[in-house]
Amino acid sequence: MDDKNPASMHEQLDAESRERYARQILLPEVGETGQKELFTKKVLIVGAGGLGTPCSLYLAGAGVGEIDLVDSDVVALSNLPRQVMYRMDDIGKPKALLLAERLMAANPGVKVNPIVKRLDKDNIKEVVQGHDVVAACLDNLATRYILNEACVEAGIPMVEAAVSGFTGMVTVVMPGKGPCYQCLFPKRSTASKKPSSPPPIAGPAPGIAGALEASEVLKLLLNIGEPLVGRMLLFDLKMGQFQIVTASRREDCEICGGM
Numbered sequence: 001m002d003d004k005n006p007a008s009m010h011e012q013l014d015a016e017s018r019e020r021y022a023r024q025i026l027l028p029e030v031g032e033t034g035q036k037e038l039f040t041k042k043v044l045i046v047g048a049g050g051l052g053t054p055c056s057l058y059l060a061g062a063g064v065g066e067i068d069l070v071d072s073d074v075v076a077l078s079n080l081p082r083q084v085m086y087r088m089d090d091i092g093k094p095k096a097l098l099l100a101e102r103l104m105a106a107n108p109g110v111k112v113n114p115i116v117k118r119l120d121k122d123n124i125k126e127v128v129q130g131h132d133v134v135a136a137c138l139d140n141l142a143t144r145y146i147l148n149e150a151c152v153e154a155g156i157p158m159v160e161a162a163v164s165g166f167t168g169m170v171t172v173v174m175p176g177k178g179p180c181y182q183c184l185f186p187k188r189s190t191a192s193k194k195p196s197s198p199p200p201i202a203g204p205a206p207g208i209a210g211a212l213e214a215s216e217v218l219k220l221l222l223n224i225g226e227p228l229v230g231r232m233l234l235f236d237l238k239m240g241q242f243q244i245v246t247a248s249r250r251e252d253c254e255i256c257g258g259m
């Protein structure tokens, strides 16, 4: 963090911060106190693709103090229709580095740490620890399960989203308080490292789901409203429908059962 970095909890917001976050500070749920609180928070975003791009843009924009951004991929031509932050001259370059650079260019008061690595069972605990909230912005099942397990074990809330076609789902895993990802989707044996063929995706679907994830992260960081714990928000853009489905923990869940 540099000199422009926002004031600590005990100091007044500086003039630039007051101007930058003016509309957000006007929210009674945020105010100057909430804004200063956001500056102290640390979020992990796993994935810098269709979900991670909008999610990270809104969190950096909101002034979350520190963001760790993990992704092992490089930008491909087929990403551009939905990962609209990236440009033609980004093709072949690591997404985590590009996105971190752009987030900090948009808001130099936010510290963004790009981590170019693929998460696996051996490194995930170390990457997850020390964060207030984790946003899962993933495109594969295997990583969703190991990230869920690491977050439950560390007691860190995780915001989860997935999209397919014109549809999407967003939910929050709050360890010990609601169902974990494996309670919701227990068929671990079907998890493969990557989908065998890329699923169809309408560009706006991850844009909407990623923005919803950012909103859930901010709610958790500031203790605002009702996070999607034990609830899945499902949307179908083709039908123009949003709905909530409730879900419970499974007592026999091998990840969170007995907590």
Ligand SMILES: [Zn+2]
Residues within 6 Å of the ligand: 179, 180, 181, 182, 183, 184, 249, 250, 253, 254, 255, 256, 257
């Ligand atoms: Zn569970």
